[in-house]
Amino acid sequence: xxxxxxxxxxxxxxxxxxxxxxxxxxxxxxxQLGMSLVDQTKIVTAAxxxxxxxxxxxxxxxxxxxxxxxxxxxxxxxxxxDQGPGIPDIERALQDGFTTGNGLGLGLGGARRLSNEFxxxxxxxxxxxxxxxxxxx
Amino acid sequence: MNSTEASKLPEILxxxxxxxxxxxxxxxxSSMKLRSSLIREADLREQSRKFLAHFGHAIRSxxxxxxxxxxxxRELLADLSRTRARQGFTPSETAAFIFSLKKPLFxxxxxxxxxxIESLAVEIWALTELVDTLGLxxxxxxxxxxxDVIARQQQELMxxxxxxxxxxxxxxxxxxxxxxxxxxxxxxxxNLLQQIxxxxxxxxxxxxxxxxxxxxxxxxxxxxxxSAAGLMGADCIISGVRPQIAQTIVHLGVELGSVxxxxxxxxxxxxxxxxxxxxxxRTDPAR
Ligand SMILES: Nc1ncnc2c1ncn2[C@@H]1O[C@H](COP(=O)(O)OP(=O)(O)O)[C@@H](O)[C@H]1O
Ligand SMILES: [Mg+2]
Numbered sequence: 001x002x003x004x005x006x007x008x009x010x011x012x013x014x015x016x017x018x019x020x021x022x023x024x025x026x027x028x029x030x031x032q033l034g035m036s037l038v039d040q041t042k043i044v045t046a047a048x049x050x051x052x053x054x055x056x057x058x059x060x061x062x063x064x065x066x067x068x069x070x071x072x073x074x075x076x077x078x079x080x081x082d083q084g085p086g087i088p089d090i091e092r093a094l095q096d097g098f099t100t101g102n103g104l105g106l107g108l109g110g111a112r113r114l115s116n117e118f119x120x121x122x123x124x125x126x127x128x129x130x131x132x133x134x135x136x137x
Numbered sequence: 138m139n140s141t142e143a144s145k146l147p148e149i150l151x152x153x154x155x156x157x158x159x160x161x162x163x164x165x166x167s168s169m170k171l172r173s174s175l176i177r178e179a180d181l182r183e184q185s186r187k188f189l190a191h192f193g194h195a196i197r198s199x200x201x202x203x204x205x206x207x208x209x210x211r212e213l214l215a216d217l218s219r220t221r222a223r224q225g226f227t228p229s230e231t232a233a234f235i236f237s238l239k240k241p242l243f244x245x246x247x248x249x250x251x252x253x254i255e256s257l258a259v260e261i262w263a264l265t266e267l268v269d270t271l272g273l274x275x276x277x278x279x280x281x282x283x284x285d286v287i288a289r290q291q292q293e294l295m296x297x298x299x300x301x302x303x304x305x306x307x308x309x310x311x312x313x314x315x316x317x318x319x320x321x322x323x324x325x326x327x328n329l330l331q332q333i334x335x336x337x338x339x340x341x342x343x344x345x346x347x348x349x350x351x352x353x354x355x356x357x358x359x360x361x362x363x364s365a366a367g368l369m370g371a372d373c374i375i376s377g378v379r380p381q382i383a384q385t386i387v388h389l390g391v392e393l394g395s396v397x398x399x400x401x402x403x404x405x406x407x408x409x410x411x412x413x414x415x416x417x418x419r420t421d422p423a424r
Contacts, residue, residue, distance in 0.1 A: 020316050023350055041350070041381040042388065048352040049389075096390050104353045110389035 008066035019051045029076050033136050043134040046114040049107035050080045058082025075135035083127040145249045150193035160241035215278040222282035231279045235272045301332040307339040308409045314347030322358040333371045340409045344402045346377030356391040363396050376405035
């Protein structure tokens with residue numbers, strides 16, 4: 001069954017302040033859907049992780065935030081895109097504790113655990129696209 | 138006389154410098170009536186005199202505004218804009234310094250050109266362009282200074298908004314509010330460590346009730362703060378860990394180590410007292 005997107009917003013990720021705005025916007029979307037506080041917190045936290053990765057490792061990019069209707073379910077879908085160096089070994093990047101920076105190495109794996117659906121598409125030298133969905137349960 | 142001839146402005150400025158200065162000052166003072174509290178008349182006179190001297194010099198050079206002959210004029214304007222921005226002048230009040238010079242100069246040009254309307258038009262056009270460019274420079278410098286002022290105020294606010302409170306003998310609390318980005322966390326951490334050293338506190342409660350999102354970066358900052366406090370001899374308790382935050386932290390896979398966490402500041406305070414061997418007991422109010 002085809003999922004339909006409504007009520008979408010596209011935001012740039014160029015600086016730390018943008019990450020703050022993205023968190024706020026994702027929270028607004030989740031609230032509007034009537035998600036529980038726990039679900040709101042999960043999708044907002046996942047968004048924060050991936051937005052910061054996009055900024056730090058992807059050299060900046062964009063996020064598309066949208067409400068998804070897939071009868072009878074509704075959810076929030078986030079699509080992050082950058083034109084950075086890409087992730088050479090996605091499995092490895094997803095491993096807890098793996099970082100090429102100064103982080104805890106828990107962002108990618110954590111965001112996957114906080115989402116219902118999670119997909120990484122990345123080509124070295126071309127960039128990265130990460131899609132996550134959290135359904136309203 | 139024809140209009141392609143050299144401008145009369147350099148000569149006018151040389152000959153009538155004193156008159157132009159006093160008319161210009163009149164204009165400025167009357168347009169600034171309401172703001173006279175912000176600036177002393179003597180200062181304004183000195184600024185204007187200096188500007189006019191440099192301005193005349195630059196005009197006589199015949200060079201372009203961007204050239205080194207205009208360096209002193211540009212610097213003086215930047216200085217003035219900075220000062221006025223700090224004193225609370227608006228951008229238009231700041232630019233009025235330059236724009237109010239038009240009238241006295243136009244008057245002199247009109248006198249000098251007499252019936253030669255064509256030269257007058259050319260002169261006025263050239264002067265307008267020049268003054269407008271200087272006005273823009275002023276507005277830009279004003280804008281930059283305001284941004285500096287705002288950035289400084291934000292910095293101060295940041296320090297103010299993370300007060301370390303002494304709850305009890307040997308117990309400090311650090312209520313965090315808002316976004317914990319790296320820059321702010323640095324300030325917060327230094328504040329806390331300094332207070333621990335100054336007070337010799339044994340327990341520090343870090344309250345994150347006011348932090349909306351705890352992601353891996355925030356967790357990392359918290360853990361760094363906890364271990365630095367430990368090195369200074371203080372044990373930390375993290376409070377304000379609401380159920381949804383606790384769940385999310387678990388999903389992220391973050392381990393906060395041996396640090397105690399509590400849902401509320403009150404719970405954390407009770408734990409802290411117990412650790413120090415103190416208790417709070419309720420006595421029945423005699424009503
Ligand atoms: N958008 C991206 N572009 C390139 N590399 C990325 C991107 N996102 C993540 N990575 C890589 O994946 C690693 C793991 O990311 P993450 O789990 O968030 O941990 P951390 O941010 O602490 O390094 C990063 O260190 C980085 O090498
Ligand atoms: Mg990360």
